[in-house]
Amino acid sequence: MMDMLTQGLSQGLGHEWLGKPVWMWLGFHALVAALLAFDLGLLHRDKDHEIGVKESLLLTAFYFSLGLVFGGWIWWMLGPDPAQEYVTGLVIEKSLSMDNVFVIAVILTSLGVPRAAQHRVLVWGILAAVLLRGLMIGLGSALVSQAHWVLSLFAVFLLYVGIKMLVSKDEGEQDIQNSASMRLLKKWVRVTDKPEGQHFIVRKPDPKTGKTVRWLTPLAVALVLVNIADVIFAVDSVPAIFAITTDPFIVYTSNIFAILGLRALYFALAAMVDRFAYLKTALAFILLFIGAKIVVADTLELVHLPPWVSLVVTLVLLTLGIVYSLWRTRGATETEHEKARAEVAHRV
Template sequence: MRHVSGLVWLLTVVGIIALLLFDFFVHVRRAHVPGLREAALWTSIYVSIAILFGVGIWLFGGSTMGAEYFAGYVTEEALSVDNLFVFLLLLGSFKVPRADQQKVLLVGIAVSLVARTAFIFLGAALINSFAWIFYLFGLILLFTAGNLVRGTGEAEEESPDNIVIRLARRVLRTSDTYDGDKLVTYRDGHRVLTPMLLVMVAIGGTDILFALDSIPAIFGLTQNVYLVFTATAFSLLGLRQLYFLIDGLLDRLVYLSHGLSAILALIGVKLILHAMHQNNVPFINDGEHIGVQEIPTLASLAIIVGVLLVTVVASLLSPRGRARTYTAVARRRATEFLEVEKDPRYCDEVYHKLLDAEAGLRALPERHRERVRAQGELMELLNRAHRVHEERVAAGSCFARPEPSAT
């Protein structure tokens, strides 16, 4: 099954499109905020579909293809979780109401899937034409791994900005306010675009930029275009549900960047070893193949899974992780309560989540609580949220609940 027939390709593409349409018409068309149970249920369903598909690959294509698919899927899923950090910042930066975030994510993911498919076929064409492209892919991943390590100490609460977003802001004329989840509205008798379209472009465009790292990474694990496409597609399909499932845990994964850096470095080395094994570059070993030992796919899969397990466990057990989680969540919930969420159905829910985050802050060791209290901007933000809540309770727009101090 190294060669995949056109019929199999057609059925696979139709199946993926059907899943996207099902997601839109069943879940996203009606604006709502998914509860934990709904997010967990559909995340498990999409992960199960991806796993069952991989089992089918293993049974009909052999253990090598199966291992390549699972290695690619796990790697792409891990990279997708890292991308969720940026999605979180984007949705906060554009002040997207919670009930409308599902549609934004799904449309952005659909755009990304189309763009990544184009990148995949472009990458396959380059690989078939130029053996030296593996050297380039390997260097890209090693460079990215180094950047991930250097970037872990930087602040992550800044609003993300890149060329896609700047270009979209310049080209698209939008209104300043949302009109539900509509893409077009009327202002002063004129038809204008809402910020909803801009944030969709931002999500899709930002994820396209992520593909510059993820596509070389998966090509480092398999050169089978069908496996590259399906592993990428399944990792994206469940991303919307995963976002709502682990929203509160994203900030907790303090060592995720370190783990991803190790994984990308591993794949980068694997790519360079493969390039050396097939070398035909004239100025490297006189254009002759170099007899090096390549890293087996099963070994790569085991290392990737092991690194991710260690990364997640270390992050969840880390006091620094807890401090970072509650600080980031408290800041985000307070901002959401004050500036984003206007729907009375959700304002009280957001405020209760803010109180839960503050309870977590109070349970931290004293040294971490001191660091929180030293953040004057954060403390003022939290105090302002409490004052506004008291005003809303007095006006009858929210339910009362005890309000202990943040720390």
């Protein structure tokens, strides 16, 4: 009887789902769950602990190194081409998520979320992002498998986004607290004026009726807005990774590892946001390259670029954007840095 159960379990885990054995999917999600438990349970047992730039950079290095180790495992299991596609996807998703970090900084600052509570918002945001990205990637995989021409639409969209990022300017300021979305939210639900510790929901008297009712705190509102921002940015990043590979496992794992490192990266980039003024330009050129690659290699079938070419081009553009940004802002005074950070807090 035991042998039959063992054989049935082995066959079930070996069954393929979306092109890969079930045990690979379960193993990856077990790894993600262990990382989140490690993060919440061991690294941040102190709820009042504020993450500094040094700790943020160390955590970012840890998550990125772990992502590269996972890429080595993919090389061992699936071969060099899937591994190169995975690393390229990881780098692209990580680089595109940097722009997302700046938007998250705006949301948390505008809502007055204290630094000690920002980690809680970001961790729960990651949990929701894992589910949302899974749904979007599943939908994208279904579309691509049924109609390969969808990749051409992705290419056009990436070219459009890249050009828009090059020509658009961050003009116009808006206070999130007084935005239309916030006014609409406060019209339908009760939102406290200030954070209540690290609680998402609190029970307080209703000023109209005097009854004790549930209120959302700015942390809950920030969590909703952070996930909306992630969905919006996923509209750019998911087509970008599908332009590198259509393997759902590679697409999903590279996305999730990039998201896992996003929370750690946030605290470093948020403190130095003014030093990366030209990063957006580099990201725009990355999207333009990926879009052009689909048109030239897949749609027109003129040139087939191996996975390592995409990886090298992405790394070079990203490095140039970071180095040039740091070089151009090297002479800025601390007062100018503080002024730039204050301005970023009002951008949307």
